[in-house]
Structure formats: structure tokens, C-alpha cells
Amino acid sequence: MQEETRVEWRQWGQDAFDEARERAVPVLLSLSTTWCVDCHEMDATTYADPNIAANVNDRFVPIRVDADRHPRVRERYAAGGFPSTVFLTPDGEVLSTATALAPDGMRQVLDRVAENYAEKGDDAGRVPRALSGDLPPAGEVDAAIEEQLAGQLGEKFDERFAGWGQNAKFPLARTVEFALKRERDQALRSLDAVRDHLHDEVAGGFFRYAGRQDWGDIHHAKLLDTNATLLRAFAHAYVYTGEEVYREPAASTVEFLTDDLWAGVAVGGSQGPGEGAEYWRKDAAERANDRSPRTDLTAYAGGNALAADALLTYHGYTDDERAREYADRVLDYLERDLLEHGSVVHFRERGRTGPRDVLSDIAAVVGAFTRAEQVLGYGADVASTVADHAIETLHADGSFRDGPIEGPGLLDRPLRPLDGNAAMANALVDLATLTGEESYREIARETVGAFAGASHRVGVQVAEYGTAASRLVHDPLTVAVADDPGSDLHRAALRVADHEKVVVPDADESIAPDLDRGTARVVGVDGTASDPEALMERVAQRE
Incomplete structure (x- = not known):
């Protein structure tokens, strides 16, 4: 839900870009989310300034996009954080990017971009390298891929504070899972740090990330994707160690997903950070007297598939019936409302339908239903239907595109995200093993191989690529x-x-x-x- 501003926002669509072409002005694309504090602050200050709003309305075509509802727009235009303030040509090429801008900074940027476009026109735009159409360098799927990423774990691990990297600390649940089999001490120490700093001991669930190397400066939004992937990682740590210190955060996250974030038929997308850090230091009774954090109860396909996968994983390890019950309900919702003959709808809400066949959604859905087959004894047929549709429509030149090559802006340029391809490859390995259909394994091998020529440049943030390669070289x-x-x-x-x-x-x-x-x-x-x-x-x- 966006704040009231004086800017005359258009919706993302071809009409807005056509208007920019007719008026010969740039597009101002504002990418925001419901859980982003700086987004709401920018609306309340910068975009509420009448002079700035008039400048934007007169010299640009302003488009507001919720990044959670339009993941393919986010992948092409996000400027490294939210809000992303991106200036585009009428064809969608990038003129300039920024994140949050205070009023004075915004005035300067508006003048500079408008003057630059008036002088150079569309020649001032550029297409990001990832959208150039060049294929990633292919190579052999061998043990070197896993070995290189396992080596990266040690090189990037923070021995003092745990986690990987020397600046902001993100939970990196898939990296933790990769490390559990290869550098278990690193994985468990990282989960310890996540539990100690990012876990909400009152209401359950995990906060988004820490802004400092020592896990300080907590950013208190709780996102479905973050919580689902961490629930699964903590469940895996519990099955390895048998220690309650890993089961208990997982159990409280089950409660968070099925209570605070439950949207009636599935799990909502996020809970915002509230009014500040003080809220999260209060106990349950004190929080009850405060205004609740802003919650987005949109039930997204990918996030709910990740949640079902995690809930079933936890149930399989613990016999927890609440986890199984809600996983069943989520799977029913996905199959009934968001799957159509193998096609996946990103969300449905009050008559609105989101984009279709986003690769991250598809990979998560195939993963959820293969997990259901393993734990509950059904789901492989649904997974096969979705996988077959994705292979037919998105797999080309050895890898998967992030979605259909269509739409305004740069949506008609193919993007081949490594993380989405790695997740899809892993799901296809599971599906091949469950069904005996070796064609799925061959597609997985081809997909991993499509990036193998540059595997030495893959960092720990995409360690799932190493997992997929390992499971192809050594059958799981x-x-x-x-x-x-x-x-x-x-x-x-x-x-x-x-x-x-x-x-x-x-x-x-x-x-x-x-x-x-x-x-x-x-x-x-x-x-x-x-x-x-x-x-x-x-x-x-x-x-």
C-alpha cells in the first residue's frame, strides 16, 4: 500500500511508456515495497514536496512499481536497495539510477537527467550487461564446480563474527545448507549468529538482515522468503545435530508463518519493521498495546512454495502436525488458485492477477511438490506438469530465462539468473529421482553446464549452484x-x-x-x- 503523494503515479504497463514517447520525456521508475522504511519516508518527504512533485509530473512520466508484485521488473531495474529511483528512456533503457533521495538530492538529479535527455535523447540510455543477449560461457559439469565453491566458503567466512562477508550480514540460508555438508562448523556458527541476532524471540520468525559485520544494526522487516528458507536450514541443522538450539527457532518460525503471517488460505508476503527498533525490544504484552507493523498478506506463489517445502521438511524431521497441516493448506492453495496447466501465476488479489511464469516461482513450486512427494507421498505429478511447461516455454540455449520474453521496458530482453537456474536444476534432480524420468536430470545437467565456463566467478551467495553440480556429478x-x-x-x-x-x-x-x-x-x-x-x-x- 503506497503513501499519498503529489506525484501522479502511473501503473507499470505499455501505456506509460507510450505516453513518455509521445511527450518525448524520460520515465521515472520508483521501485518500492510495503516493508521498506525508506520507501515510506521518501513518499512522506521527497515526493510530498509540491515543487518536486510538479517537476516530476511536468518533465517525466512517473511509474510506481511494487517490487514484490513485479519480480521481473525488480530484477532488471533494482539499484541495489529500496526504494530504487531509476530514470529510463521511453524504450526502457537506463539513464540513471539511485536509491533513496532527500528533497535536495532529488532536485539535482531531476534537473541533471532531464537536461541530459533533452540533449542526447535515447542515445543517453543503456542496456544492462545481463540483458545484452550474450549467453553465459558453458562448460563441463564436474567436481571442480563444487570444489571451487567449497573453497569460497573458507575464503569468505568471517572467523570473528561468523557468516560470510565483511560488511552487512544476510542470513544466506542456501549457503548455510551448502556448508552443512562441506564446512559444517561454519554453517552451524552462522546459524548461531542468525539465531542470536536476527531471530525474534517474542513472536518468532527472522528479521531480514544486519547492517554491520558484527550483526548489529538490525533491519527488522520479516520477509516470507527469508523465513521459509531459514526454517528449512534450521530444520536441517537439527537433523544433523539433534540439538534443541536449532529446533526451537524453527518451531517458533512455524508459528510465525502460520499465525502472524497467515493470510487465511496461505502465507502473506511480509511484515514491516514497525515504528522502530524499540518495538522489537518489547515483550508480547507491551507489543499488544502498540500499533502492529505493516503486514502485506499477498500470497505469492514462490514464497508460499518455499514455505510449504520448509514446513514439510520440519514435519518430516519432527512429526510436527501443525507444520504438516499448514503445508497441506498451502499446497492446496497453490494448486487450486495459482497453477493453470503448468503455468504459475505470481499472485491473485481482489481480482488482480500478477505476472505468470516467473522462474523463481516455478523452481520453488517444483521444489515444494517434489518435497510433498517425499514426505506425504503425493505431488510428483503436479511438479512434472509445472516442470514440463517451464522446459517447453522458458528453457532455451541451455538454460532457463527468468520469464516470458514480453512486456514493456526491458521485459522483452532475456535474463538468465544463475540463482533461479540453480534452484530449478536442483528441483529437476529431485524430480528425476522420484519419477525415474532421466530427461529431467539431463535438463538439469544442461542447465548447470550452461554456466560452468564461468563457475570460478560464482560467489558464496549462489552456493546452491554448487549443490546442483554436486548432485549431478555424484548421484544424491x-x-x-x-x-x-x-x-x-x-x-x-x-x-x-x-x-x-x-x-x-x-x-x-x-x-x-x-x-x-x-x-x-x-x-x-x-x-x-x-x-x-x-x-x-x-x-x-x-x-
């Missing part, structure tokens, strides 16, 4: 269980301390030939197991 631990989902044998398989494994419940002949009912087999290990103890022995033999 696979446990086929010829028993019902929820049986003791199946539950024991889920709790094997290897979070990159795949568990196939109710396995048939296509996955595990000659497997008697009531037994399990670790693929690649001779012999079967009929009880949890024997299964653990078979797992140890593979390792």
Missing part, C-alpha cells in the same frame, strides 16, 4: 521405501542426516525392482532393510 543418496508414507521405515528414511538425499515412499518397480513390501533399499547398496536400525546400517555402507 536415494532411499526407496516400499511402504506407506508415515510408516516407521519411511519416517526413518526422512531423518537420515543428509539433507541432499531423496526419499521415494511407496516405491514401485520403476524405482526399486524386486523390493518387497515393508522394506527399503539405499540405491547403490546391496541388501534391503525392514526396520529403521537396519536402514541406518545400509546408509552407513553407502557413505
